[in-house]
Amino acid sequence: MRIDVFTIFPGLVDSFCAESLLGKARANALLELRTHDLREHTADVHRTVDDAPFGGGAGMVMKPEPIFASVEAVDPPRPLYLLGPGGRRFDQTMAHELASLTGFSLLCGRYEGVDHRVREHLVDGELSIGDVVLSGGEVAACLVIEAVVRLLPGAMGNEASPIAESFGDSGLLEEPHFTRPADFRGWTVPEPLRSGDHARIDRWRRAQALHRTLRYRPDLVEAAGGLSELDHRLLEEFPSVTYP
Numbered sequence: 001m002r003i004d005v006f007t008i009f010p011g012l013v014d015s016f017c018a019e020s021l022l023g024k025a026r027a028n029a030l031l032e033l034r035t036h037d038l039r040e041h042t043a044d045v046h047r048t049v050d051d052a053p054f055g056g057g058a059g060m061v062m063k064p065e066p067i068f069a070s071v072e073a074v075d076p077p078r079p080l081y082l083l084g085p086g087g088r089r090f091d092q093t094m095a096h097e098l099a100s101l102t103g104f105s106l107l108c109g110r111y112e113g114v115d116h117r118v119r120e121h122l123v124d125g126e127l128s129i130g131d132v133v134l135s136g137g138e139v140a141a142c143l144v145i146e147a148v149v150r151l152l153p154g155a156m157g158n159e160a161s162p163i164a165e166s167f168g169d170s171g172l173l174e175e176p177h178f179t180r181p182a183d184f185r186g187w188t189v190p191e192p193l194r195s196g197d198h199a200r201i202d203r204w205r206r207a208q209a210l211h212r213t214l215r216y217r218p219d220l221v222e223a224a225g226g227l228s229e230l231d232h233r234l235l236e237e238f239p240s241v242t243y244p
Contacts, residue, residue, distance in 0.1 A: 001152060002032040002103035004076035005141050006067065008049055008110060010035035012138040013145075022146060025155050032103075033145070034074075038062075041069035050111050059112035067107065067118050077103030079124035083137030083144075084109055087126025090144055092167035094127075098144075099151035106144060108137030171224040173217055175208035176241050190241065204238050206231075211240035 005013050013035050017026065025031040039047040043065070050060040071080065081087070083106055088094065098104055107114075107123060119126065129140045149155055168174075178189040192204035210231055213220050221227065227235075 001030065001099075001101070001149070002034065002077050003145055003148075004034045004036060004074060004103075004105040005108065005145075006036045006038055006070055006076075006105070007108040007136075007138055007141070008038050009108075009136065009138055010037050013108075013141055016142045017145060021150055021155060025149050025152065028154065030152050030155055031145075031149050034076075036070050036074060036076075038066045038070050041066040041073065053112065057112075061112050062110060062114040062118075064115040064117050064122075067114065068122055071105075071107075071122060076105040077101075078105065080105040080107060080122070081125050081127045082107045082109060082114065082119060082123045083129070083140040084113065084126050085128050085131070085133070087128045090127045090129050090147075092147070095144075095147040095151060098148045106137070106141045108141055110136040167220075170206075170209060171220055172209040172213040173220070175205045175212065192238065203234055207234040207238035208241060210235055211238075212243075215240070215243060 007013060014033070017023070017031075017033050022031065022033075026033060038049050042048055048063070049066050050062050053059070053061045081104065106127075107118070127140070127144065129143055134140060178193060182189045182194060190204065192200050195201065210221070210227070
């Protein structure tokens with residue numbers, strides 16, 4: 001997969017994507033990441049990428065010329081998404097959609113945003129990572145890249161991981177996990193996980209995923225069609241673990 005990122009801080013994206021799973025994906029040729037410095041396509045000695053907004057107001061706006069010139073010089077893989085608060089909410093469903101492509105591109109805004117003509121005539125859409133304001137799109141770009149690349153075949157050590165985790169095939173939040181020691185400061189691992197009965201362990205895990213989702217994201221249960229009779233029995237059979 002090829003991902004192009006247009007930004008005035010390419011080092012922020014490159015350094016993040018050089019580590020951990022993304023670094024391995026690049027080393028194994030699963031990910032071809034290309035970052036493009038918008039300042040390289042400015043026409044003045046100061047490499048200016050922003051200007052005051054027409055009509056006045058606080059802050060500066062990213063100019064259209066270097067953005068258009070950078071994208072047109074590269075002809076990046078489409079779709080090209082602007083990262084901003086007004087776009088489609090990025091979620092696991094969209095991560096799967098992007099992972100099914102051979103590539104896509106991201107444009108990182110800065111300051112008060114980008115000239116609207118970029119939205120109208122250059123990008124294919126806008127992505128939002130949530131109702132939060134950032135100084136720029138680079139952190140959002142890294143989030144999108146990691147969420148997508150980890151879904152690529154061969155990117156993760158265990159191919160079942162994307163299926164069993166939160167927002168996977170079950171549509172629920174993932175159940176809580178425990179590891180050794182079985183007793184830590186008097187807090188013990190739930191008995192079903194130590195039983196060796198794999199069918200019982202599976203039932204416990206499903207019950208805990210339901211408990212956790214009902215507590216924190218009941219909308220996911222509703223979206224999945226509600227609780228089945230089996231789900232109700234599992235909730236009765238296995239009480240919820242303790243949450244803060």
